[in-house]
Amino acid sequence: MNLDITPYQSDWRDEWDEFVLKESVNGTVFHTRNFLSYHPDDRFEDTSIIVCDGDTIACVVPACKDDHGSFSHAGSSYGGPVVHPDYYRVKRLSKIVDSILDHYDDGFEMRVAPSIFGRRLNDPIVYMVGRTHRVVRELSVYKDLRVNDLLESFRSSRTRTTVRSAFEEGFVAEPTNDVSDYQAFYEILEDNLAYHGVTPTHTLEELIDLKDRLDSRQTLVVGRDAEGHLVSGTWLVKASDTAWHNFYIAKDYDQGGHEATPCVLYRSMTLAKETGSHYLNFGICTEDGGKTMNIGLFDFKESLGGETINRYKLLLDE
Known part of the structure; x- marks a missing residue:
């Protein structure tokens, strides 16, 4: 060689x-x-x-x-x-x-x-x-889509019931590539992150650019209440043939109820599975470079049937 x-x-x-x-x-x-x-x-x-x-x-x-x-x-x-x-x-x-x-x-x-x-x-x-190198571990959560019934694979019976009831009462979760939906979602995302004193990784202009350049390898899944208001959403990227990656999750806390985020993530799972992918990555739930765990975030993602996996950073000695 x-x-x-x-x-x-x-x-x-x-x-x-x-x-x-x-x-x-x-x-x-x-x-x-x-x-x-x-x-x-x-x-x-x-x-x-x-x-x-x-x-x-x-x-x-x-x-x-x-x-x-x-x-x-x-x-x-x-x-x-x-x-x-x-x-x-x-x-x-x-x-x-x-x-x-x-x-x-x-x-x-x-x-x-x-x-x-x-x-x-x-x-x-x-x-x-x-x-x-120094090996730094960050703990991530993913959903294995290779199950017969995605909703039944949720570990929380309460969440399963919430999602079923929401859809029966007119809640809609659907993929969209409409620019106006990306704009509305981004406003909600900014509000959510501002509460924690941070801003989105991407500007709205960058998000729209990525929408266009990635084309079918990305989508925005939005949740609309029975009146048609966009109350939640998540941006997904098809990272590889085996897995989609969940970039952002956001909810309008003034209008969206407890069902908004689980419904959107459930629809994201079905969409990823329909494309032949095996996994949907929910992202890391650790903070401060992997030193601490966000237990509440872990608990929520695992309640949807998520499993944990390491993400590694390989760094030079400090």
Whole structure:
């Protein structure tokens, strides 16, 4: 195996994205240039690389410059090496990982996706990089969609009853790509996050841009009460063929009742399952870099039949 590392160039964009989404064993939409390019050109200094073995792309690594060297990737939910299936074997993979760390002169950190997003577990990458890096664990919750009845798989009988009653009484949860719905949802989201003193990761303009560039790989699921008012919603991204990722959950607390969020998440599950995906990721429920657990959030997500899984950050020693 004769590895050659080349810095990413923009004219390789299509080939990069084709490799990530159709060839690799662990690529997600968050590793694609299409996703990363929603950021303005001057927001990050790109340090991405392509690792080739002769004429074969063995691996690509999205990365940008940061205070420690390079991070994979500060403008994305997940990063790390995206690997060709023929090279996802310990002997070959270890050489690839070593060559990546050498290329970045050991000044390289990453956040890797939970294994539900790939066709192979990310344990080898975590172990190999973890020999020289500090492994930080953040606990996430996901829903396994491979059940006969999604609603019956909810652990809370009270929530099951609430969802059934809400739909019988005229509550509607549905996917939408109408810009006005994104705008209404974003207002609710801003209000929700303002209560905690934070703002959405994306601006409304960025969210609309991502809507257009991701097209069918994203959708907004909204909840409307019996009078047709938009009272809740969640934005979903089809991160890979195996899993959708839940980015935001928001509810109008003035108009939306207890049923609003469970109904929207239930519809999100059915939508993801209908596309052939196995999982819906609800996101992390830990705070302060994984040091503390939000027990209330865990309890809610687990009541919907959620299971826990680690998300890893591989960082240089402080």
